[in-house]
Amino acid sequence: MNWNSILKDFKKFLSFERNLSKNSSLAYINDVTKIKVYCEDNNIALDKLTTKDFQNFLVWINEFNISPYSQARIISGLKSFFNFLQLEYNFENNPAALIETPRLNRKIPDVLNVAEIDNLISAIDLSHAEGPRNKAMLEALYGCGLRVSELIGLKISNLHLEVEFIKIEGKGNKERLIPIGNQAIKYLKIYLDEVRPKLPIKNGSEDFVFLNRRGAPLTRVMVFIIIKDLAAKIGLKKKISPHTFRHSFASHLVEGGADLRAVQDMLGHESITTTEIYTHIDKDYLQSIITQYHPRS
Structure with a gap:
């Protein structure tokens, strides 16, 4: 049985039938490659x-x-993968069928408070050409709860600022509409009207919102670096990433009393249980206050 042929067919299955994104498909293929190596090593x-x-x-x-x-x-x-083999290759047995996926405790994500987010955004140097871009970028990241992949893939054609909505292409190429607030709209307009038109935009990059100085879309790594540099600039000790802004967005909405289903829709979570983690963040904070200040703790 030819592993290479199977992997090619599985990749097509993930892309066309499961409609998974390139990154998700690659993760599946990498997992299958691990068992391929094991099988080959053990004949x-x-x-x-x-x-x-x-x-x-x-x-x-x-x-x-x-x-x-x-x-x-x-x-x-x-x-x-083994379900795919049974479906497409008529495999009789599924060696993973009786294996239970371990139950894992969900880790409560690190979040920033509003003051910390304000300090980070205020630390952006607007005298440089990248400053207005970075401000618009972080306002959109926090104001809409975007994943970093959604941020760098954001298209001008998907901005509907006049009605205060943006369209996002999320995991598995699933689209969703997210409300966008006045702050993010304000700085997006400044960047789009005053800064971006001066860039030497590369062919194929015309519809991407956030571009580097060479006119190409920003990379994930560049967004990480921008945020790390700002954290160092204000002396923030927390370990943060672009995803911290997404966690903060959700946490602040839930703490403010937002409906959990609405937060789920805005984040693009398939399951409400993924969103429910944000209901525990405030409780965790209260517990830390008791531990820190109560004489009997």
């Missing part, structure tokens, strides 16, 4: 792989100090 034919073999594979990947979250993702991905 096990894919169609002969047993549940015991699969358990031994899990022991093997555990030796590489892969985190429990990554292990759970790998198991989930391989379950999909």
Whole structure:
């Protein structure tokens, strides 16, 4: 059985039938590649792989100090892979069918308070050409709860600022509409009207909102660097990333009394349970206050 052919077919299946994004498809393929290496090293034919073999594979990947979250993702991905083999290749057995995905405690994400976000954004130097862009970028990141991939992929044609909405192409190419506030609109307009037209825009980049000085779309790494530099500039000790703004967006909405379903829709979460993590953040903060200040704690 040819692994390369199977991987190509699985990749097509993920893209065309599951409609997954390029990054999601690549994650699945990387997980399947791990079991491919294991099978080849142990001379096990894919169609002969047993549940015991699969358990031994899990022991093997555990030796590489892969985190429990990554292990759970790998198991989930391989379950999909073996379901695909049964569907497309008429495999009789599914060695992962009886393997349970471990239940993991959800880690409460780190968030910034409003003052910290204001300090970060205020630290942007507007005298440089990148300043108005960075201000518009962080206002959109925090004001709309975007993922970094959604931010750098934001299109001018998807901005509907006159009705205070933007359209986002999220995970799995799923589209959603998100309200956008006055602050983000204000600084987006300044950037789009006064700064961006002066850039030497590269072919194919005409519709991207956020561009570097060479007229190409910003990269994920560049957004990380911008935020890290601002944190260092104001002496912020918290370890933050672009996703911290997304967590802060959701946390502040929930703490302010926003409906959880509405927050779920704005974040683009498939399951409400993913959004529910933000209901625990305020409780965690209160617990930390008791621990810090109560004489009996």
